[in-house]
Amino acid sequence: MATIKDVAKKAGLSVSTVSRYLNNHPYISDDKRKRIQEAMAELNYTPSSVATQLRSKKGTMIGILVSRIANPFFSHLVDSIEKNARLHGYTVLVMQTYDDKKAEKNMLEMLKQRVISGLVMCSIEGDSKTIESYQEYGPIVLCNEHIPETQLPQVYTDQEVASFEATEYLIAQGHKKIAYCTGGSLTRGGHGNSRTEGFERALHTHNLPMKIDWIFKQVHTIQDGMEVADKLLALPEENRPDAIFTSSDEVASGILERYLDVGKQVPRDLAILGFDNQPFTGMLSVPLTTIAQPIEALGRESTNLLISYLEEKDYQIDTSDLVLKLIIRKSA
Amino acid sequence: MATIKDVAKKAGLSVSTVSRYLNNHPYISDDKRKRIQEAMAELNYTPSSVATQLRSKKGTMIGILVSRIANPFFSHLVDSIEKNARLHGYTVLVMQTYDDKKAEKNMLEMLKQRVISGLVMCSIEGDSKTIESYQEYGPIVLCNEHIPETQLPQVYTDQEVASFEATEYLIAQGHKKIAYCTGGSLTRGGHGNSRTEGFERALHTHNLPMKIDWIFKQVHTIQDGMEVADKLLALPEENRPDAIFTSSDEVASGILERYLDVGKQVPRDLAILGFDNQPFTGMLSVPLTTIAQPIEALGRESTNLLISYLEEKDYQIDTSDLVLKLIIRKSA
DNA sequence: CTGAAAGCGCTAACAG
């Protein structure tokens, strides 16, 4: 591997001149510029980014933390972040937490070790105090995660209101016994889950009951959805909900599939509300009514915000696209 | 940020002793060991991986190249690779090419610059000679990409045979006018596309025609699928195919959706074959007949292979799981 | 078992 030294020798110049050239320093005479270019080409030289980073303490890699990349919501989010980061010359390091605090800690440590220069967290496991403490090593922005009592920069949508409105929509359709699924536990990492809060508020507002048998935690996959359906179906008929608010389209599809399998009708026997508006959901046997998230905007705004910190510029989040939207189809 | 120097000073030892401790060198007296541990804890010290890499020339990051992370096939593949890499203590750097040679080149350059120590390529744009030339900087393994005339290590399935068999299945159902969609161009990066080859071989074997109007290139998305359907429907009836082999479930769903929209029936008016067996495909209005790929095994084997090169061990690919499987449902 | 010293490849004052 050729080094800057070799280039300097071949060009008959000093290392510093070559270094200046590399950093597009102004004021380098044209003939030397040419000699450097020739030397670099001949030697097939590439600067070592490791050495550069060690010296300059500036990196060009940003980290992204997601819980599961295989979840389409996250893969699209990563897509959006990566695209925007690349626009600014940054590359992206993706890590999955699988809801594991350790993985999150690992990524935070990479910030400390300067492997990454900044971090977008699309998933949070640890408490905000811990995360905040890592800010001294580089900017951190929360994406689609909202913690009220923190000063960590965050880009988020109002899931409380969206959940409230979607639940009200269910109620307006005449449903009174509404079940609820969530991906995490009900309270997340010490702070409340805003979807849950919106759901509860709608129930309260309309004086509707919330029953333990109708609450499901830690459900993520189609399979999980099917199991939820089984539990619902095992309930005595008069105690069975007539609508369900789910945490994801996967879960919603699983429930739908199982209900259809046993000869039930949707939404007659159960109205199902999804979350995410994933590509296929409009094409299921019963097209899913669901809540669309502004993935592209979430990725774009959080990336822009992070980069503004990295480059010490100002950036004002454009919230105009950060809105959730209820997509009404057939399932509810 | 505390450095190894600070730790040494605080422990009253030399830097080299601390370095030895960090690298679990044998022969360090127990009391010094303890003093080092205390000093590190007090200073909240973390070794700088950048400096370590610069000196030792060994890294712990592997790169993954995919064309589009938002494609569920790739996001699941990345998931599998990441999980397996983590098992061995490696972290993962993901980059999308968007079918752009430049992005691929970038990743290859990261190998040269030692940002990553090894690379799994799940997508290939450039020619094999170029890629081979980067092998001197670190191991590269091809995942789900097969180039016959290269000595690059590769982990792949036999898509030619699977496509052949799936096409024969279509023919066995009585279809004689079979259309074809592909994600890329028909020949890819100079070498043939094995799916196309399998499809063609089946047609030849059964003396069936291949018509230009029935061939679609560069189709990827649901939207693309809908456009394909429109073109099909614009054909005079007697010239319209009665079956279609698609490159992905997205495309298949798009075609399906449009056909259903205009009142056609599937598979009566058109038999549709998908590719990938994505989670939702069994639950569409007409459940998709499709080809399942062994994603988990592809990720696992390529990661194991790459790591074996990195750690200079031997590894024999376990091909037993690397098989494609036709999933017969309703659409064909 | 431990320390001193010499760099890894590059950047950044400081003098010309």
Next chain:
DNA sequence: CTGTTAGCGCTTTCAG
């Protein structure tokens, strides 16, 4: 405009 001179934080001989 260009060269000299110190290091960045860590590993690795080479002598004790």
